[in-house]
Amino acid sequence: MSGTSVDGIDAVACRVLGRGSRMRATVLQHVHAAYPSTLRRALLDAMSPATTTTETICDLNRQVGDAFAAAARRVMKRAGISARDTAVIGSHGQTLCHRPDAGSTLQIGCPAVIAQSTGCRVVADFRSADVAVGGQGAPLVPWTDWVLLRDTRRTRAVQNIGGIANVTCLPAKGGVDDVTAFDTGPGNMVMDELVRSFSRGGRRFDANGRLAARGRVCDAVLADWLSLPFFRRRPPKSCGREEFGRAFVAEALRRHARRRLRPEDWLATALALTIESIARAYETWLPKRERETRRDSKRFGLPPIDEVILCGGGSRNATLRRMLASRLGGVPIRRIEEFGFAAGAKEPVSFALLACARLDDVPANLPQVTGASRRVLLGSLTEP
Amino acid sequence: MSGTSVDGIDAVACRVLGRGSRMRATVLQHVHAAYPSTLRRALLDAMSPATTTTETICDLNRQVGDAFAAAARRVMKRAGISARDTAVIGSHGQTLCHRPDAGSTLQIGCPAVIAQSTGCRVVADFRSADVAVGGQGAPLVPWTDWVLLRDTRRTRAVQNIGGIANVTCLPAKGGVDDVTAFDTGPGNMVMDELVRSFSRGGRRFDANGRLAARGRVCDAVLADWLSLPFFRRRPPKSCGREEFGRAFVAEALRRHARRRLRPEDWLATALALTIESIARAYETWLPKRERETRRDSKRFGLPPIDEVILCGGGSRNATLRRMLASRLGGVPIRRIEEFGFAAGAKEPVSFALLACARLDDVPANLPQVTGASRRVLLGSLTEP
Numbered sequence: 001m002s003g004t005s006v007d008g009i010d011a012v013a014c015r016v017l018g019r020g021s022r023m024r025a026t027v028l029q030h031v032h033a034a035y036p037s038t039l040r041r042a043l044l045d046a047m048s049p050a051t052t053t054t055e056t057i058c059d060l061n062r063q064v065g066d067a068f069a070a071a072a073r074r075v076m077k078r079a080g081i082s083a084r085d086t087a088v089i090g091s092h093g094q095t096l097c098h099r100p101d102a103g104s105t106l107q108i109g110c111p112a113v114i115a116q117s118t119g120c121r122v123v124a125d126f127r128s129a130d131v132a133v134g135g136q137g138a139p140l141v142p143w144t145d146w147v148l149l150r151d152t153r154r155t156r157a158v159q160n161i162g163g164i165a166n167v168t169c170l171p172a173k174g175g176v177d178d179v180t181a182f183d184t185g186p187g188n189m190v191m192d193e194l195v196r197s198f199s200r201g202g203r204r205f206d207a208n209g210r211l212a213a214r215g216r217v218c219d220a221v222l223a224d225w226l227s228l229p230f231f232r233r234r235p236p237k238s239c240g241r242e243e244f245g246r247a248f249v250a251e252a253l254r255r256h257a258r259r260r261l262r263p264e265d266w267l268a269t270a271l272a273l274t275i276e277s278i279a280r281a282y283e284t285w286l287p288k289r290e291r292e293t294r295r296d297s298k299r300f301g302l303p304p305i306d307e308v309i310l311c312g313g314g315s316r317n318a319t320l321r322r323m324l325a326s327r328l329g330g331v332p333i334r335r336i337e338e339f340g341f342a343a344g345a346k347e348p349v350s351f352a353l354l355a356c357a358r359l360d361d362v363p364a365n366l367p368q369v370t371g372a373s374r375r376v377l378l379g380s381l382t383e384p
Numbered sequence: 385m386s387g388t389s390v391d392g393i394d395a396v397a398c399r400v401l402g403r404g405s406r407m408r409a410t411v412l413q414h415v416h417a418a419y420p421s422t423l424r425r426a427l428l429d430a431m432s433p434a435t436t437t438t439e440t441i442c443d444l445n446r447q448v449g450d451a452f453a454a455a456a457r458r459v460m461k462r463a464g465i466s467a468r469d470t471a472v473i474g475s476h477g478q479t480l481c482h483r484p485d486a487g488s489t490l491q492i493g494c495p496a497v498i499a500q501s502t503g504c505r506v507v508a509d510f511r512s513a514d515v516a517v518g519g520q521g522a523p524l525v526p527w528t529d530w531v532l533l534r535d536t537r538r539t540r541a542v543q544n545i546g547g548i549a550n551v552t553c554l555p556a557k558g559g560v561d562d563v564t565a566f567d568t569g570p571g572n573m574v575m576d577e578l579v580r581s582f583s584r585g586g587r588r589f590d591a592n593g594r595l596a597a598r599g600r601v602c603d604a605v606l607a608d609w610l611s612l613p614f615f616r617r618r619p620p621k622s623c624g625r626e627e628f629g630r631a632f633v634a635e636a637l638r639r640h641a642r643r644r645l646r647p648e649d650w651l652a653t654a655l656a657l658t659i660e661s662i663a664r665a666y667e668t669w670l671p672k673r674e675r676e677t678r679r680d681s682k683r684f685g686l687p688p689i690d691e692v693i694l695c696g697g698g699s700r701n702a703t704l705r706r707m708l709a710s711r712l713g714g715v716p717i718r719r720i721e722e723f724g725f726a727a728g729a730k731e732p733v734s735f736a737l738l739a740c741a742r743l744d745d746v747p748a749n750l751p752q753v754t755g756a757s758r759r760v761l762l763g764s765l766t767e768p
Binding site: 046047049050051052053054055057058059061062065096097098099102103104105106110111112113115116117124125128129131132133361376377380381382383384 | 430431432433434435436437438439441442443445446449480481482483486487488489490494495496497499500501508509512513515516517745760761764765766767768
């Protein structure tokens with residue numbers, strides 16, 4: 001899979017045992033294949049809301065297919081598995097445009113190219129079916145979070161921080177219908193875009209949040225950002241580059257130019273936006289404990305959860321982890337690595353499991369999460 | 385399916401018996417559903433080489449999906465069949481861009497939308513796999529021509545005359561590897577463009593070839609046209625609006641202005657171009673009979689075929705049929721209606737059969753026709 005940050009493709013080879021909700025996954029190999037820089041630039045240029053040509057999109061569909069196929073072949077080779085050993089490739093593709101409210105979403109990366117190039121069966125286009133029945137088409141990982149990380153005693157928040165940040169809440173002993181999940185807002189997207197803008201494209205992210213750690217949060221900008229309608233909207237909800245991409249950052253830089261913030265202040269403020277939007281989302285939207293005593297509520301602050309499991313690229317950012325821990329009070333924060341998945345591996349593993357779910361005829365969207373009118377089979381099947 | 389003229393969707397409900405190369409199809413109902421005019425205009429605007437936005441393409445993918453789903457529901461209703469009676473829907477979608485030499489092709493019309501809206505399993509995206517293995521992704525109907533129209537005793541040329549004319553040659557007793565198919569040149573395109581030009585857009589075609597029948601062929605113009613490199617190129621080959629569209633006609637009118645031809649002479653000459661390019665293509669490129677006696681060869685002229693099956697819009701043109709019969713000497717010319725398919729139904733039936741071929745695991749591209757490096761399964765499978 002490749003996320004909205006478009007840095008490249010995360011491919012995992014994993015062994016899957018069991019079926020449906022009883023699947024267990026073991027990661028054999030994990031490869032991060034950076035996009036060739038010309039392809040990455042072309043993708044960013046074509047991303048909504050961009051003016052482009054139909055030819056460009058047609059050709060990008062092929063080129064992304066080639067890049068995904070190469071990543072798949074590489075991870076298979078490293079894991080020492082052949083096409084014959086491979087039950088299925090789940091390919092999320094690259095999102096170019098996501099407009100669930102208009103009933104449409106566009107992931108490119110031609111599945112026939114992947115199938116022919118690898119010799120493997122491919123499941124792709126996971127989001128369209130959910131969007132077709134009125135859902136947001138996202139997030140789709142909550143089902144696999146539930147499959148892999150549910151617990152009988154602890155209520156868990158699985159917090160992913162990629163370009164966008166999203167949470168899956170897995171109540172202790174909860175069934176699939178008890179899962180809550182939604183996008184909390186930006187993850188690294190605003191920070192990354194700021195770094196790119198300040199370095200004129202020379203740097204792509206603030207490693208370990210070093211720059212942000214040196215800056216001061218501008219409360220006025222933060223308040224301005226947090227007043228966006230997205231944060232007040234009740235889940236299910238999702239966001240993307242349309243809300244927090246280049247245009248969002250350019251607009252903020254223009255609007256608050258007179259404040260003369262330093263780059264590190266902008267970074268600190270963007271990081272605070274990520275942290276604060278996550279914390280407020282927990283307080284406002286996560287299901288409350290049924291028998292919560294006033295004392296508990298005081299002790300833990302509001303988030304009615306027993307532990308946070310952090311994943312995604314942002315979980316490697318030490319400054320972010322420290323700030324989130326401090327903002328959430330006493331809630332233990334664990335990293336996904338403790339559960340056997342490298343930070344970048346969980347999401348690709350999810351799409352491997354979703355591909356298996358498609359083969360097992362198990363619908364894997366969660367209507368309470370995406371807003372879909374019903375559970376549906378996700379993905380189209382392409383044979384080599 | 386919907387073709388490059390974008391007038392609307394041809395949907396057929398058909399009963400298919402048998403599997404793979406033994407399939408037999410009976411058309412139960414045939415519906416032509418015009419695109420809403422705003423959608424048609426949006427599609428023409430987005431067609432390559434056009435400047436557009438990623439959002440537009442994302443939304444068109446949804447809207448074309450809705451239109452195809454509506455056409456499918458309508459033809460199912462007319463035929464009195466439910467989703468439960470329906471094994472599969474084959475959806476060609478709408479081609480927005482076709483660049484096989486760049487390894488890419490783009491058909492839109494979201495299959496998940498069709499599947500969810502009809503409750504039927506859908507096979508779509510038929511061209512990508514052939515393009516992925518180096519083919520032109522077209523034509524795909526020769527395989528279904530072979531399935532439906534091959535004969536043990538007679539060698540048949542299935543001659544389609546749309547805007548462009550193309551032939552599928554089915555040798556008597558021939559296997560799938562013996563099929564030849566390619567574009568012979570213009571079908572109605574040059575005649576239609578002349579009529580449009582002479583009537584200043586008031587008329588769109590020369591009904592039944594009435595105007596052409598009154599004119600005299602100008603040998604000099606015809607010879608000029610027939611000297612084009614396209615006609616000398618060895619198959620596989622294809623042509624389109626790029627070769628025989630508006631620019632081609634404008635150039636001819638300019639170049640031969642001093643000859644002072646009457647409109648009916650131009651029409652007669654354009655019709656002769658269609659006829660002559662078909663006949664010469666048969667003589668030059670169709671496989672020769674293995675044991676042809678000199679006497680046979682004299683008697684039949686060269687085309688090594690026993691009968692021509694005419695289909696497409698041009699097959700309704702009586703003058704064209706008469707002239708083709710005369711040019712081909714004694715070869716009987718039959719119309720596709722005799723075989724149970726209305727002129728506009730054969731192509732949608734083809735995609736129904738291609739969907740069945742996908743379910744039966746039968747590769748349906750013909751490498752000798754498309755230039756692909758191997759036979760591959762066509763289409764991706766989407767379940768409701």
